[in-house]
Amino acid sequence: MNRTIQEPIVKMVQITKRFPGVLANDAVDLELLPGEVLALLGENGAGKSTLMNMLVGLYRPDSGSIYVRGKLADIHSPQDSMSLGIGMIHQEFMLVGNMTVAENIVLGLKDLSFAPDFETIKNRIQELSDRYGLKVDPNAVIHDLSVGEQQRVEILKLVYRGADILILDEPTAVLTPNESRELNKIVKIMLSEGKSAIFITHKMDEVIEFSDKVQVLRRGKTVNICNTVDVTPQDLANMMVGREILFSLDRCPFNPGGIKLQVSDVSIFNPLGSRNVLDHVSLEIHRGEILGIAGVAGNGQQQLTEVITGLMHCDEGSILIDGIEMTNATPLAIIKAGVSHIPADRGAMGIVGDMTVGENLAMKKYRTSEISKGAVIKKSFMRVFAEKLISAFAIKTPNQDTSVKYLSGGNIQKTILAREIDSCGGILIAVYPSRGLDVGATEAVRQNLIAQRDQGNAVLLVSEEIDELLMVADKVAVMFEGRIMGTRDVKETNIEELGMMMAGVSVRRA
Ligand SMILES: Nc1ncnc2c1ncn2[C@@H]1O[C@H](COP(=O)(O)OP(=O)(O)O)[C@@H](O)[C@H]1O
Ligand SMILES: [Mg+2]
Structure with a gap:
């Protein structure tokens, strides 16, 4: 057979990135072939977003190199990565709320003339929206849109700018199952056009459905790279966590009281x-x-x-x-x-970013006699208590004295949940x-x-x-x-x- 060896379209070599107290990426290699979909897996805090943010110029690696289409790439900004055809959908949206869809899409485009012809732009948006089934009105104002719709605007932004290397960072994490299904249809159309993609998700069915290859990160290091067809969801879950994950839970028999x-x-x-x-x-x-x-x-x-x-x-x-x-x-x-309450909108739950993980965890305990005795807070009790919750909920943090704002999104969530469930x-x-x-x-x-x-x-x-x-x-x-x-x-x-x-x-x- 005349089998040609394909050059990777993206190659990351020995990428290392350190934040205060954390080695977020530790000599990570990554290869994406043209037309391939790579699922990047790992627990909250494993270093996935950090690695991708270096590919789009939001962070700079401490060491290591990045090649795009065989050439050493020096990516300093999202504009640099966009001009290489790389586009990313972030975990947190980056849209301007009081501007329209069309304004957001052209925002920051380099080749924009001084007076953009908005009619042409809107027509193009409409055309792309129809092609991908995005159902987005170019004139709608962002803050009037649902989360799912905003997500579709982010996608439109990428396709409008002609990205052919897509990075999707947990695009369905904040969506309802219905919205996720809609989004996945759109992703499928984009992939069928031969675009290459790196897909970060926690949903095993999405990994199996979309990806050709899987790379698993744990604590900033690659622990496994395999072909998707060779693994089961159970295998992947175990690789991510480094222990056996139970897909069914032990529970005592139901024995209700009054x-x-x-x-x-x-x-x-x-x-x-x-x-x-x-x-x-x-x-x-x-x-x-x-x-x-x-x-x-x-x-x-x-x-x-x-x-x-x-x-x-x-x-x-x-x-x-x-x-x-x-x-x-x-x-x-x-x-x-x-009554304790974990609302759907965790942003409204009073996490204090500048306070430490331990303080946030103990916030609701201050009122109880276990921690406060009169005005005196039992410091040692608080530390033991925080340690217990950090381990029970596997909160990834350098230690309990780290400010919450430095944790990854998933770990901030775990901090909130631990506090509410425990209290x-x-x-x-x-x-x-x-x-x-x-x-x-x-x-x-x-x-x-x-x-x-x-x-x-x-x-x-x-x-x-x-x-x-x-x-x-x-x-x-x-x-x-x-x-x-x-x-x-x-x-x-x-x-x-x-x-x-x-x-x-x-x-x-x-
Ligand atoms: N800007 C930052 N400042 C300090 N620490 C950070 C920053 N961004 C990420 N980290 C830390 O780096 C590690 C990896 O985070 P991240 O890449 O967001 O993980 P993932 O996307 O896999 O959940 C985490 O421990 C996180 O707390
Ligand atoms: Mg992330």
Whole structure:
């Protein structure tokens, strides 16, 4: 056979990058062949984003070299990498909120004349939007768009600029399953055009579906490179974490106590439309029970959790905690009644970037007698306590005295989750707690939810992943258009039945 050896389109050689206290990349080699999709895997904090940020000129390596199409590349800025045809979709979006889609797309383009002909630009955007099925209106203002739509603008930015080497840094981590499916369709079209890509994701099904090759990083070093067809999701999870990951969890038998939280006939009227935001929702959670809430996002789950935690008022119905009337009580009164809350939007959860990991973890303990005695804070207790949570949730940090702002996104999430789950005083409301986390962290979160239940707490777990609900919850209630479609014991239901209910189909049971 006349087999030619392909030159890599991107070659990174012995790349090392250090941050204060962390060796983020330790002599990493990476090769991407033309038309190839490389999945870059690793736990939160393994060094994936850092490595890619050097390819697009946001960071400079301390040592090592980068070759693009066989030539040594000196990449100082995103403009440099763009002119080499490299474009990146970042974990955090980089759009300007008060500008339009079209303005964002042309922002920073080098070859722009002084007065850009916006009609031409908009036509081109429309054309690309149609070609990739992006459904983006060039005139829309960014802050009016959903997260999924903003993501599509980021993609449009890349294709508009003609990138043929795509770097996708966890593009679906912040998306709902539906939005992820939409995004993946678009990625597929782009890849079918022969573009090369480096795809960072924690979702094993995406790795299997999209990639040709997998490179696994752990603590800044490459631990494995293999062909995707040769490995299973289980293999990959184990390589990432360096230990066996359990895809099913051990749990004690369900042994519920009395009713802890009772929600009866709760409604929120919709001032604009006809359909109620919440429509006579009733549910109860016992001590030592996990009630899962299934449903496609936007069917009232968020509002339900906000009514329970006092962040939103309900127009009708009642909420009892331990049999005591708490309907429309203040958030503080509800916290005092023992409710902790992990909201979907973790940004709103009061992490203090300039404070240390240990201080952030202990923030809710200050009020308890274990840590504070009068005005004196028991420092040593606090340190032991923080150490315990750092290890239970596998938070990757140089030590507990590191400022939280230096942690990777996933590890900031883990810090918040650890604090909230641990401080649970009877009821834990967890909204999409594993969203955006790697497999190891997801496992830790699930195990900790179950541990709360086994200690006799009542847990409300909102999730879009039926697998997760079946693995973790005792019962699952399905929400659709503000109503509860039905509640099932997990032992007596399955994915198909719950999926039908999520789609609004009433499933009658014999
Ligand atoms: N700007 C920075 N300053 C200090 N430390 C950083 C910075 N960026 C990343 N790090 C650290 O480098 C390590 C790798 O982070 P990152 O590349 O974001 O990981 P990943 O993308 O695999 O989750 C982490 O320990 C993180 O805390
Ligand atoms: Mg990252």
